[in-house]
Amino acid sequence: MSMPSTQQLGLFPLTSTVLPGGRMQLRVFEPRYLRLVRESLREQSGFGLCMLNPEGDCDKNTHIHKIGTLVRIVDFESLPDGYLGITIIGDRLFEIESLTTESDGLRRAKVQFKSMDTSDSVLQSQAWPNELQQRLQEVFNNYPEFARLYPEHNFDDPLWVCNRWLEILPLPSDVKQELLSGNDFYQMQTYLAQLFAENEQHNEPN
Numbered sequence: 613m614s615m616p617s618t619q620q621l622g623l624f625p626l627t628s629t630v631l632p633g634g635r636m637q638l639r640v641f642e643p644r645y646l647r648l649v650r651e652s653l654r655e656q657s658g659f660g661l662c663m664l665n666p667e668g669d670c671d672k673n674t675h676i677h678k679i680g681t682l683v684r685i686v687d688f689e690s691l692p693d694g695y696l697g698i699t700i701i702g703d704r705l706f707e708i709e710s711l712t713t714e715s716d717g718l719r720r721a722k723v724q725f726k727s728m729d730t731s732d733s734v735l736q737s738q739a740w741p742n743e744l745q746q747r748l749q750e751v752f753n754n755y756p757e758f759a760r761l762y763p764e765h766n767f768d769d770p771l772w773v774c775n776r777w778l779e780i781l782p783l784p785s786d787v788k789q790e791l792l793s794g795n796d797f798y799q800m801q802t803y804l805a806q807l808f809a810e811n812e813q814h815n816e817p818n
Contacts, residue, residue, distance in 0.1 A: 616725075618709070621660035622648040623719040625676050629663050629788065630683055630702040631775040635761040640696040644718040649685065649698060658684040658703060660721060663785045673719065677785060678708045679792045680723070699761070702775075705792060728771055728797045743808055744801070745773050751780065774800050781807070 624645055630636045640649055652659050661683045668675030687699040706723035713719055745767050752759040759765070766772040778788055778800070791800045 618722060618724050619682075619706075621658070621682065621706070621721055621723055622651065623660045623662050623676060623680070623711075623721055624648060624683075625662045625664050625719070627664050627785075629779060629785075630661050630681055630700060631779055631792075632681065632702045632704060633766065633769075633772045633775055634681075634702040634779050635686075635699060637697060637699050637761070639691060639693075640698060641694075644714075644716040646696060647716070648718060649688075649696065652685055653688070656684075658682050660706065660723060661700070661702070662708075663788065665785060667786075673711045673713065676708070676711070676719065677789050679726070679789050680706055680708065682706060682723075682725070707793070726792075726795060728795055728800075744770075744777065744804055747808065748773050748776055751776075770801065771797060774804055777804050 624638075628636070640646055648659050651657070659682075660680045662680035663677040665675050665677045668677075682703045682705075683700040684703055685698050686701050689697045691697045705726040705728075707726055708721045709724055711719055711721045749765075749767055752762075752765060774797070778791065781804075791803060
């Protein structure tokens with residue numbers, strides 16, 4: 613069965629992000645987001661995780677970037693502080709077409725789903741920078757709590773590796789949005805490889 617190309621989603625804006633294949637644990641306490649989580653669990657529908665735009669206006673709903681991720685809840689628990697803890701996994705990228713605000717402040721959006729072109733022909737035509745893979749393996753080795761979020765580590769999948777770097781690197785949200793909006797995997801990979809190359813040059817002894 614084909615997946616719908618558009619959908620209505622409740623939105624959960626954050627300063628951080630999860631991309632397809634990524635996982636994150638969240639503490640939920642605001643009533644509007646508790647409502648969103650209950651709906652998601654009841655309807656098995658997921659919700660939209662979006663990056664906050666520090667230059668945007670809340671009243672005009674421009675504080676939420678256009679590119680987000682449909683996420684699904686894979687685990688939940690009551691935390692000792694009384695908050696709700698959930699674990700989410702990223703499913704599909706989307707772009708917001710229109711956005712409304714409900715009475716309790718929850719935003720809902722009509723979204724159009726997107727995808728990166730990662731066909732075999734595209735991947736085979738590009739030199740895969742092994743450093744991105746090796747460095748990510750080091751992150752997983754050095755931060756076991758982070759690694760435990762992932763039952764499977766897909767280090768041989770170039771898109772999976774690049775998505776994890778976009779999640780964890782402290783890049784401005786507008787930079788991440790630009791890399792995701794173009795559906796251009798080669799641009800994303802090249803940008804990340806250049807970041808590591810520049811870092812290596814910076815750290816070389818004089």
